[in-house]
Amino acid sequence: MTEIYQKLEKIVSKKFLSNSIYVRHAYSRNVDLVLQGVPDIVIRPKDAKEISEILKVANENNMPVIPRGGGICEFGGSKPIGDGGIVLDMKRMNNIINLDEDNLIVTIEAGISWGKLNEYLCHYGLYTGCMGPGSGMSASVGGGISHHSVGGGGCAKYGACTNQLVSLEVVLPTGEIIETGSQANKFSKYPFNRFGNGPDLAGLFCGDNGIFGVKTKVSLQIFPKPKFADYKTFLMPRKSAETAAQIMTEIRQKGIDVYDAMFIPDVVVAIGSERGMFPLWEGIKRKLGMFFYTIEANSKIELEERVKNLDEIILGKKSEFLGPEIKDGNIAKWHYAEQGHWQFYHNLWGMYPSMQPLSAECFCPISAFPKILQDIDQWDIEHESDMRKIFDITNVRPISGSGPVPLVDGNNVEITAGFVSFWRYYDGEIHDLIKETNIKLWKSLLERVIRHGVQWYMMGDYVSRFMVDIGAYSEEFYNLMTSIKKNLDPNMILSRGKFNFWE
Amino acid sequence: MEIIHDRRKVYDIDRKPCLGCGDCGYAIRPVVGRYLTCPVKEAMEDEGFELYFSRGRMNVLKSILEGQIPLSRELAEWVYQCSVCGNCTEVCHMSQNEYITLPTCNWIDHVKVWDALRKDLVEAGFAPLERHSDLVEYMNDDKMRNPYGEDIDEKFDWIKEFPEIKEKGELMFFGGCSIPLRQVETLKNMMKILKAAGKEIAMTKDEWCCGSIAIRIGDEKSLTETIKHNIEEFKERGAKTLFTACAGCYRTWKKDYPELLGEKLPFEVKHITEIIIELLNNNQIPFKKEEGEKVKVTYHDPCHLGRHMNLYDIPREVITNIPGIELIEMKRNRNNAWCCGAGGGVKSQFPELAVKISKERIREAVDSSAQILTTSCPFCINNLNNAYEEMDTMVKEKIKVVDIIDFIASKI
Known part of the structure; x- marks a missing residue:
């Protein structure tokens, strides 16, 4: 290990790598309760060249490497699987390289957060459209591209953040540095288009969960932020999920270019109000689901027309408009005008003290989500005895269910489901039973959701392996993915273990 | 591990967990004036490993509580590179809107967690660090009673110029150590304002350092004596209101003393700005x-x-x-x-x-x-x-x- 450390030190200098036990543990977890992997070394590289050299050393020494952006994966994706290896902390690479205002393309280092990027763009009246994931205040652009991230706002209009990708610079697991799209032509002076020059190789790295290469430079299409926007929140009638699905479907069928549309289930409204999280809804007697939208436009007339069309759909479903201000219950205004879109779900994770998330976040068609939500409720009932085991120790029962359901690309939604539970260290003692039960329940819930035919975007350590373990992948798809992986990464150095790609 | 175990109610991160979202390290949200969070991590620039901000430290604390890694001097070196400013608590799941409170921010108090970890490091013998040891030693020395190592009388030299300062009274000033020893002109200017406004104050020459430095470092072994001495000193002199011009003393008197004692103080505690605003509201300051x-x-x-x-x-x-x-x-x-x-x-x-x-x-x-x-x-x-x-x-x-x-x- 000393020899490897010395080799790495020559690449990045000693200030930017550490094998301190405390630094290693600082990078050993993500946002779930149960997964941990302690790296041997943490490195903060400054550019693609350094990463290339690091990967070469890793290959020579058969040492796994895991890239880490914001470190907010819900499935343990940005820490080692098992102990050991190198964590690449990409957050040092957080610079804006170029803003091409003529062609509306921004080129950035992959470790930059969506928050920092959009703060920069707002001074030019621009934004990224899709604002990345719900954790976009901190999450990195590279991480977003690696996961087809959505949830940070704008995904009903712009889709997942990978939709805006123009070009990538990627360091392959064996150290070669490539650029995609227009930049595959070495005479191209600047990125301008993703497609062409042969197959869409950028697509290979989109949503790859970091297994095919380390993203170091990203060019994104950006957009002028429309000057006009409106946002409204509605109280849903009974059977709120079904009604919300009908509304979303009708919005798509009528081709209304809504920026955000989101359903907040009954349970979130009820428990959140009970816990004092939503003073804006305190006066509402029927704690049913909420639906809100945000719509943007380039003129007042255009905006009024769009709002009228949307309101006709929503009010036609016996829903109730809550009023224009946040104090009236208009959470949409808060979400767009104050929250900067981000962080809504995280707040819900902490709805009860001590409870942390074991997620099941995925995409599914609009029409499918009410049944999946119902089935998660049913799953909860069926697992009462396991829930009881945790209750017996903590006196609080884990809570399962779904958080907000945003409309995303095409006719799809993101389900932000899962359950929240306790850490195994509780009240001064380590309770392995809590951890074992958490894992058992998490696997059970994931399998239940997988069998609805959903599509995962953030898969990390856990879901990527679980999909393989339960045979959910079609054989042909998995074989092709394996073949590409072996070709690009013969020693399985990069993100070793994800999708069961081991040494 | 026993020490940590005893502290569990203070850490309380099994009940007030860090979810690991990383906003304490990276969050930027201009719409509510949030432009990053951790001054130490940002000052470290490219060397800013996650151990320099809250999430990384919380991950380490989780591993300590799970018995995976020990307390050590090396850890202390990291832990004390934190100004305990509390900005991480502000960003922790913040909402900043009265109608949507999202109260997770009330469930985790990072400053308390870091204070507790510091106490454990001190009790385990890995802290205080060198310079902190000196400060606490000076503070507890009867010839000094200030963390600057100055003679105890030095703090009160400036009073000679102000014979109008009484020894007893309802409104009493707690001078602290930093202003009289390092910023004495400010005290003279304070007297200029109070005199112009016709406000009488009293002081004692037997006040000790409030102990803020010891509390922040986590070395509280002699603090009870300090607290009792200081409270008694002002109580005996008839204080109904104690005020100070030092933010650290203010927090220590107003928040830490009652918390450590488990009871209310026998007088009100105010910051100098709270005194000045009263004078301004009564048009007592002749600008x-x-x-x-x-x-x-x-x-x-x-x-x-x-x-x-x-x-x-x-x-x-x-x-x-x-x-x-x-x-x-x-x-x-x-x-x-x-x-x-x-x-x-x-x-x-x-x-x-x-x-x-x-x-x-x-x-x-x-x-x-x-x-x-x-x-x-x-x-x-x-x-x-x-x-x-x-x-x-x-x-x-x-x-x-x-x-x-x-x-x-x-x-x-």
Whole structure:
């Protein structure tokens, strides 16, 4: 290990790598309760060249490497699987390289957060459209591209953040540095288009969960932020999920270019109000689901027309408009005008003290989500005895269910489901039973959701392996993915273990 | 591990968990004035490993509680590189809107967690660090009773000029250590303001250091004696209100003493700005006539007044009441304010780090177009001034750093 450390030190200098036990543990977890992997070394590289050299050393020494952006994966994706290896902390690479205002393309280092990027763009009246994931205040652009991230706002209009990708610079697991799209032509002076020059190789790295290469430079299409926007929140009638699905479907069928549309289930409204999280809804007697939208436009007339069309759909479903201000219950205004879109779900994770998330976040068609939500409720009932085991120790029962359901690309939604539970260290003692039960329940819930035919975007350590373990992948798809992986990464150095790609 | 076990109710991160979202390291949200969070991590720049900000430290704490890794001197070196400014608590699942409270931010109190970890490091023998040891030793020395190692009488030298200060009274001033020993002109200016307003005060020459430094370092072994001595001293002299011009003393008296004792103090505790606002509201301060263009002033919220004690409005009200002044805000202000970097023992043990953080705050003040950067904490003033001295002439031509008391006195 000393020899490897010395080799790495020559690449990045000693200030930017550490094998301190405390630094290693600082990078050993993500946002779930149960997964941990302690790296041997943490490195903060400054550019693609350094990463290339690091990967070469890793290959020579058969040492796994895991890239880490914001470190907010819900499935343990940005820490080692098992102990050991190198964590690449990409957050040092957080610079804006170029803003091409003529062609509306921004080129950035992959470790930059969506928050920092959009703060920069707002001074030019621009934004990224899709604002990345719900954790976009901190999450990195590279991480977003690696996961087809959505949830940070704008995904009903712009889709997942990978939709805006123009070009990538990627360091392959064996150290070669490539650029995609227009930049595959070495005479191209600047990125301008993703497609062409042969197959869409950028697509290979989109949503790859970091297994095919380390993203170091990203060019994104950006957009002028429309000057006009409106946002409204509605109280849903009974059977709120079904009604919300009908509304979303009708919005798509009528081709209304809504920026955000989101359903907040009954349970979130009820428990959140009970816990004092939503003073804006305190006066509402029927704690049913909420639906809100945000719509943007380039003129007042255009905006009024769009709002009228949307309101006709929503009010036609016996829903109730809550009023224009946040104090009236208009959470949409808060979400767009104050929250900067981000962080809504995280707040819900902490709805009860001590409870942390074991997620099941995925995409599914609009029409499918009410049944999946119902089935998660049913799953909860069926697992009462396991829930009881945790209750017996903590006196609080884990809570399962779904958080907000945003409309995303095409006719799809993101389900932000899962359950929240306790850490195994509780009240001064380590309770392995809590951890074992958490894992058992998490696997059970994931399998239940997988069998609805959903599509995962953030898969990390856990879901990527679980999909393989339960045979959910079609054989042909998995074989092709394996073949590409072996070709690009013969020693399985990069993100070793994800999708069961081991040494 | 036994020590940690005993502290579990203080850490309480099994019940008030860190979810690991990383906003304490990276969050930028302009719409609510949030531009990053951790002054130490940002000052470390490219070397800013996650152990420099809350999430990384929480991950380490989880591993300690699970028995995977031990406390050590190496850990102490990391832990004390934190100004305990509390900005991580502000960003932790913040909402900043009264109608959507999302109260997870109330469930985790990072400052308490770091305080508890420091206590454990001290009890386990891995702390205090070298310079912190000296401070606590001086503070507990009967010949000194201040962390600067000065003779005990030095603190009260300035009183000789003010025979009108009584030995007993309902309104008593607690001088603390930093202002009388390092910023004595400010005390003289305070007396100028009070005298002009016709306000009488009393003082004791037997006050001891409030103990803030020991609390922040986590070395509380002799603190009970200090607290009891100080409270008794003021109680005996008939104090109904104790006030101080030091943000650290204010927090210690108002928050830490009652918490450590488990009971209310026998008198009210106020900050000097709370006294001055009363005088201003009664038109008791005879300001000079307004002349020329308005002076642009920006206010730096000391962590011990702002995030720790929620005292944001009164200092601003004081400033806006001064004729000829335009108060302008820095990009990060109130609960989002950037720490000056001096707190939590950083200034004494890691002075270069503290100054580096202050330079960023001064640059922010310059960007606001303010001509005066004022604040109401001697630690902030000292650290900002140290940074200011190292900055180039262009900065010095644009802005000056002035204690709020000195600034008010200059207008009388």
